[in-house]
Amino acid sequence: MAEHPAYPVGLRLTGRRVVVLGGGQVAQRRLPALIAAGADIFLVSPEVTPSVEAMADAGEITWHQRPYQEGDLADAWYALIATGDTEANTRASAEAERNRVWCVRSDDADEATAWTPATGHSEGVTVAVLTTDARGRDPRHTAAIRDAVVEGLRDGTLVAPHHRTRTPGVALVGGGPGDPDLITVRGRRLLAEADVVIADRLGPRDLLAELPPHVEVIDAAKIPYGRFMAQEAINNALIEHAKQGKSVVRLKGGDPYVFGRGMEELQALAEVGIPCTVVPGISSSISVPSAAGIPVTHRGVAHEFTVVSGHVAPDDERSLVDWPSLARLTGTLVILMGVDKIGKIAETLVAHGKPADTPVALVQEGTTAAQRRVDATLATVAETVRTEDVKPPAVIVIGEVVKVGPTVGAPRK
Template structure:
């Protein structure tokens, strides 16, 4: 049976070693309790006056008798008593993929890691709206990057991960999408391993697949596309890369590609991709302001400009765009847009 108690403004006494108790203390403070910490060796001197709850952290074999005595005191004075396991072992890092930003797309393993975290270093595209509730015992540190501005450089993020972990903390690095898809997760993993810090990776739902799906666009479709290629649009591609992409066929998904869209479209056109190839720009996937702007290779730059498309957005190039629009009754809109922009 699980009971929920409103502890806001209530006195809670945490008994245990400071390091082992740190997550328990942070969690009760986050719940609004007035928390007092008492060292394990002072267990006999715990003051129960005006106390709502006493939490004994750890205890070990030597503390069993003292803990039982404290529990009996609480029972006799009408004070709630609880035992909790303390934080043990060395620090560690968990690289967590937060998905495209929707809370429901956070995995169970990701949620469990956040619940256990002492420190969370998070990006702007991660699911941050409910982060305080997801990681109630953690210090929250915004290290997110904006286009053209890195609040904390990657080397600084690597250093923070290692420093916090070596201090005995569980550090969660919360990233949007999947940590190994243009997320520099492998660089952070390497930095941890180089310093002997245990590091675990929790995959996330990649925006390369989920954001097109949010717009109703499948990245593959039987008889239309049996492959898809994920490309970073952060920097312009070379002519050789354009040629390879145009020759592969299938679907092209571009992340972080709004600013380089004109260069991409021109390069694919030079590489032989036909002008009427459907293209979609899906902005802010899974948010209340999600929007899809559709066109063709010949018209999408004008359409995206007219719509003032901005990052974050995912570009989808291929016949699957037409499939998605047809499923939603938007194929006629694509045809009209193509005709009006071509005239």
């Protein structure tokens, strides 16, 4: 048998009996996939791991708390033999052979009639990698190949073109705080499949260079009609390209719904019946402080954090922020888009009771190679911004958590 390669096949196990002998680590790793396949799982083992016991308690498997007995493989379609008793494994394997039940044996692959491939999943596709013969079986090599293929499909570096007609539409993709490695797996995959990308200035720009030549990249900052009409123009561009049957990605910085006007774009698309997928992104309000060594919460220091927009000053009639209430909070205050208004913000917080010596950190170009951190207090932050020439984009963190890190002002690594 070792002279011939294994024949790969996908088993449809929904509602069909699968017998698992043994309740240890091997069973624990294999059971989730069998459960996901809809198999009727009959597990036999005197003892099981806590995770396997939880599966039984949840009704996902049927556990018979005893050793293997002759006849356990009756009516089975597939069997996984993974006990610590070699003699029992041999007897069970023989029963499987007599009953023509395909059988995986964890302790002796040469005596098995089936092998479990290294599997992975990516958006409706299962990747299964199988060693061609028993003589050269190398599970680590097989797993490494599996991981490389799945990672490539997920992050878009391995592009498999769709040959069936794709449903046109728009994906609002949160690109994260700037570092291209911090976009989500799904976001990167959709980006790799796009026909048109409408990108924000604060999105992960490095990813645009990886797009195929046929992809049209539109800079949202340069869409015409002026500042006041910019959002309406972006909405129109999304609608126009989607109506042409194209797959459109709206690549945004951070998360689409955290000061990203994502809902406005979704509503505009919904009004004309264009399907839209929203892919959450890592918000700069949490990730940028983290990259600069600042936890937004810390035991015994801050039990909450509040994220607000600083794009309008506290005394501006358009402001929706309750600054007096924020001044009374003891937790962390994170301000986005507030560099040019920080002087007025600090003044207002102090006027409503926040101590003037409250620590402040400004993290410019967070998570990118240009990241830098500047520290101050509420009393000094306005002058510090001027003298240190702090420019947007920068995340401002106010609170005692600024002093928690081991090295204040540590450079990005």
